[in-house]
Amino acid sequence: MRELIQLEVKGHTLWGTYHPATAAKPSRVGFLFLNPGHVPRSGHGGLSARAADALAAQGFPCFRVDLPGLGDSDGPLPETTAELYQFVCGGGFVEVAQAVHAELLKRHGLKGLVLGGLCGAATTSLYLADRAPEGIEGVFMFEPEFYLSEQEAAGAGGEAPPEETGKATLRSRLPLRRVTSKLFSYWGWMRMLTRENEYARLFRYVPFPRQFLLDLLMDWGTLPAVANVPLVRAWQRVVERGVPVLVITAEGKLRDVFFDRIHRAAFADLKVATLERLRLRGTNHIFTTGGAIDACIGHLSRWAGEHFVEGAAPVAGMPQVAELHGAR
Template sequence: MRELIELDVKGHRLWGTYHAPAPARRGAVGFLFLNPGHVPRSGHGGLSARAADGLAAQGFPCFRVDLPGLGDSDGTLPDTTAELYQFVCGGGFVEVAQAVREELVKRHGLKGLVVGGLCGAATTSLYLADRNPEGIAGVFMFEPEFYLSEQEAAATGGEEAKPEAEPATWRSRLPLRRVTSKLFSYWGWMRMLTRENEYARLFRYVPFPRQLVLDLLMDWGSLPAVANVPLVRAWQRLVERGLPVLVITAEGKLRDIYFDRIHRSAFSDLKLPMVERLRLRGTNHIFTTGGAIDACVGHLARWAAEHFREERAGVAVPQPHVAELHGVAR
């Protein structure tokens, strides 16, 4: 059952949808879906709505909430999409998202929330789990973006990223490799080799050593100049805490390959059993082709049952083995 909800937090009146499970199946851990970029809370192709319906059927209380200025919620947004993107990259929605989490947990008597979503929702959720970990049971990230906007990257001139301002939380013990790569040589080639710019079509019919060039370009041991270093640091701390995390990307696309580079720079060859990494073949960034939405919803439901099912009836359920990062491609 879906129910319209209203939240007054931080001077904002926000609107959302509550997916209520059957009372007999209701669990103590819920799921919170945030806006993917500037898209309303239903998500591209109804991804968030369909995922929440599926999880509610398993007994998980689910919430989709429009942040200020997005969807049905009032608020002021920047004049351009690029400015909004940078606002999200810098964690601009985290304070409001934290207030939403607190209100939902209190209102529905939950032990905690699993937070996440697509693209910008993954960014906000990662920052939230790092800066305000209390009450965060897990994080799910679909097509996460660990890079700055192309506009800001261009402003750096390809030079090293600025040191990030550390939030009031413990710093990761793991070093980050040096920042390298000039913007044009890296970013332009990446977009072409992942077939996400206008030049990519030139190589559909012309023999081209795509994988060889990509391997040479990636420089797996270092971060590129376009890296969102504060977000990478947050990723290190989150993973070191051992929080359950699900990462799903479109195989072979920009964010899929970029995430691999970020992760290898942040963790080298460490084995991370609480991180599950899945790749969806034959789809796009918003999962609207190749049956990816159904696959994504199914993987999320299975992951939720594996990690949070015991919270439903108060009976411990043995945790099954979770695939190591880079170990699964479905």
């Protein structure tokens, strides 16, 4: 069962979908799905809608809300998608998402919400979990992007952006090491080696030391010049606080490889007990091939049952990074 909902927040009228929990005793923890990039709240291939249905069947109230200008919600939009991506990278939707979060908690009497979604939804959710953690029980991030838009990085001359200068309470204790590699040499090789540009076709049938070159390119202990440093800092702080986080990526693709480098640079050898990291084989960025949508929903449902069911025993001995291969 689904219900259309309307939210009046920060001068915006937003539209969303409410999936009431179908269990006899609903959980006081709900799930909130935000827009994946500029895509409506249903998500690519219905990922968000189907995932919310599955979680509601487990007893979790679920919500999918269109942010201003996206889906059914009115609001200003930039002229190009590149500008929208820069807006999301900088946390432009965080203030509205925070107001949505507060309104849903109040309206439904919930203890907290688990936030997330694909791509841009993961970015906004991570920023929000860092800046306003009260009432945020966890974060799920599908194909998160920890890099700047290529246009913004180019405008910075290929250099990593300056770190934010917030209050001392917002600083992570962990160091970040950065390099200032040339943007286009690094970015071009990354896109080719993860088979995400036009030149990758040339090497499909030709022997090519892809992994060797990838290892050579990736200085695993440092951040690349195109890293979104404020988002990486938010990542450090959220994980340091022990917030349960689920990360799912498409194995071998750009965001998968980039996340590995970001995570290693941000945490080095620190064990992260509350992070679960999964890779789905044989799929794309939006999980629409290889049965990945079903696999993603299955992993999310299991993770939700392990962490957010009241009275459930905590998961003991979870490794720093749990890697499961195969989308089926």
